[in-house]
Amino acid sequence: MDVVVCLRRVPFTQEVDLEIDKGQRQILAENLAFVLNDWDNYALEEAISLKERTKGTVTAITVGTEEDEEVLRRALAMGADTAIRIDSEGLTLDPRNIARLLARVIRGLRFHLILTGAQSDDLNEGCVGAMLAEELGLPHASVVNKIELGEDVLEIKVELEGGIEEISTIKLPCLLTIQTGINEPRYVSVMGIRKAAKKELKVVTIEELSLDKEALVPDVYVERLFYPPETGGAEILEGDPHIVAEKILRILRERGVIS
Amino acid sequence: MxxxxxxxxxxxxxxxxxxxxxxxxxxxxxxxxxxxxxxxxxxxxxxxxxxxxxxxxxxxxxxxxxxxxxxxxxxxxxxxxxxxxxxxxxxxxxxxxxxxxxxxxxxxxxxxxxxxxxxxxxxxxxxxxxxxxxxxxxxxxxxxxxxxxxxxxxxxxxxxxxxxxxxxxxxxxxxxLMGIEIPQKTKKVFKEFVDTGAGEIDISQAPFLISIGRGIGEREKLEEIKELAERMGALISCSRPIVDKNWLPKYHQVGTSGKTVKPKVYMALGISGAFQHVAGIKGSPTVIAVNKDKKAPIFRVAQYGVVEDLFKIVGALKETLGG
Known part of the structure; x- marks a missing residue:
């Protein structure tokens, strides 16, 4: 099975204070570390394991700058056969335009299945996958947490709310957006990534896709970013751990959950 | 019109x-x-x-x-x-x-x-x-x-x-609505719904939950939390990353894709408080959150917060409870 997997590099923001830049429309990214989007990491692992089970191929694609090639190198190290970066050429692209660019490239590839992450850690839009599928006229399913291979069909599980899962079948070729927890992404060593540096990484420009930059008008435009409004918030229990522990125990006794 | x-x-x-x-x-x-x-x-x-x-x-x-x-x-x-x-x-x-x-x-x-x-x-x-x-x-x-x-x-x-x-x-x-044609053959075909929520324990009815998240760091650390929960008579629940890593079964998970809980006290250890998680604890009157990150969104919904390494607090709680 030939699988195309779409990846995105995102800033790592856990335990990090984010600052909004002067223009109010972006965050200050200079001091942030960047990683492969968590959902995409699971999609990538799923693509590689499908390839291994079926003796197929994996093509990893991202839209971005030269720095974003880092996620493609990681994919190559994990076992992807080819990697393609669509050069974003300094444009701020919304999901619709990212889907448009991806579709242009993927249309020319041989594939049975396209995987993306269910959403990205940064902007949380959760829509590039389904948009891309529609661009390509493919059936699709979102938030998939299990894939089983059939003849020309997959049996999939979609994670719904409240602990309920939906089992269905979907015809190939198709696109699935992947939920975290579907597998255990393998470890990639620095050595592995260094070795993968020799593998080919193709760069495609917007012009080469016969698209006009001017025509890439965003559907969604960020007017401004702002910090969450102050709410009452938590009463902070201060002091050294033993003092804090005493305070917590007092609360637990007051609420009657310990004696 | x-x-x-x-x-x-x-x-x-x-x-x-x-x-x-x-x-x-x-x-x-x-x-x-x-x-x-x-x-x-x-x-x-x-x-x-x-x-x-x-x-x-x-x-x-x-x-x-x-x-x-x-x-x-x-x-x-x-x-x-x-x-x-x-x-x-x-x-x-x-x-x-x-x-x-x-x-x-x-x-x-x-x-x-x-x-x-x-x-x-x-x-x-x-x-x-x-x-x-x-x-x-x-x-x-x-x-x-x-x-x-x-x-x-x-x-x-x-x-x-x-x-x-x-x-x-x-x-x-x-x-x-009349005269709308419905596609008869679809490429995706529904088979059935399955409920993943059932398990050995039912966190949705527990009066006291000690809930763990990504902040616990390593699987081995789970034991320390289990000991504390046992001493306090609490059940253990968790946020999504713990289930994704297979450290706890799915029926421990709180949130939109897991369970909705309403304990008298919900103690969140190392949980950042993604909205999917927070949606599952709206019914709890008292949330105590321990997290190193003072900007963690969990502090916005908690009544009490502790900005500290959770294991220092877990250790101190155990010592204070005594042997």
């Missing part, structure tokens, strides 16, 4: 999802301010009659009843909604940002050419166009977004964003 806001009803296992009423609350709020009619589109099976539940919530329900509409199918829903949008030209269409809504709205945006803002937590209309607020970077920042000028705008709403209590007392007309 009066403009409309069209809400796409979501239902599962013969009951309307709560988020449908949230969408209708948003439609009502915007409709009242802008003079738009709130119309709900309901696709349901031959034997179903969910329209009764929508009385008072909107001004009109468009019902399409047919075999095969018992369970959501994006291909069918998309074909029907495209037709309805073409006939009625709504000003805005509201979807839920749920796994099904995530399948439907983006794809409909491409096939219709109408712009879509997903996962919005609030929407206002300014100068005739929608301005939506979204939470980004795990709730650490908010973004206000506008949409490309269009005859119709598509918005998907994050579940839990609107407060829903009683119907608005609107006179609701029920209108049956």
């Amino acid at each position: 009066k403009g409309t806001i069209l809400t796409i009803a979501e239902h599962r296992q013969n009951s309307l999802r709560e988020v449908t009423f949230e969408l209708l609350a948003l439609a009502h709020e915007l409709g009242k301010a802008q003079g738009l009619e709130s119309v709900c589109l309901l696709l349901e099976g031959e034997e179903q009659s969910l329209e009764g539940e929508l009385k008072g919530w909107c001004e009109r329900v468009l019902v399409l009843k047919a075999k095969g509409l018992e369970v959501f199918n994006q291909e069918i829903w998309q074909a029907v909604i495209l037709k309805v949008m073409g006939d009625r030209r709504p000003f805005m269409v509201l979807f839920s940002h749920t796994p099904w809504g995530m399948d439907l709205a983006p794809s409909l945006s491409v096939s219709s050419g109408y712009p879509l803002a997903t996962d919005c937590v609030s929407v206002v209309i300014r100068d005739g166009t929608p301005l939506a607020t979204r939470q980004i970077y795990g709730g650490k920042l908010f973004a206000e977004v506008s949409l490309r000028p269009s005859g119709t705008y598509l918005i998907s709403l994050r579940p839990g964003s609107m407060r829903v209590e009683n119907p608005f007392g609107l006179v609701t007309q029920i209108e049956s």
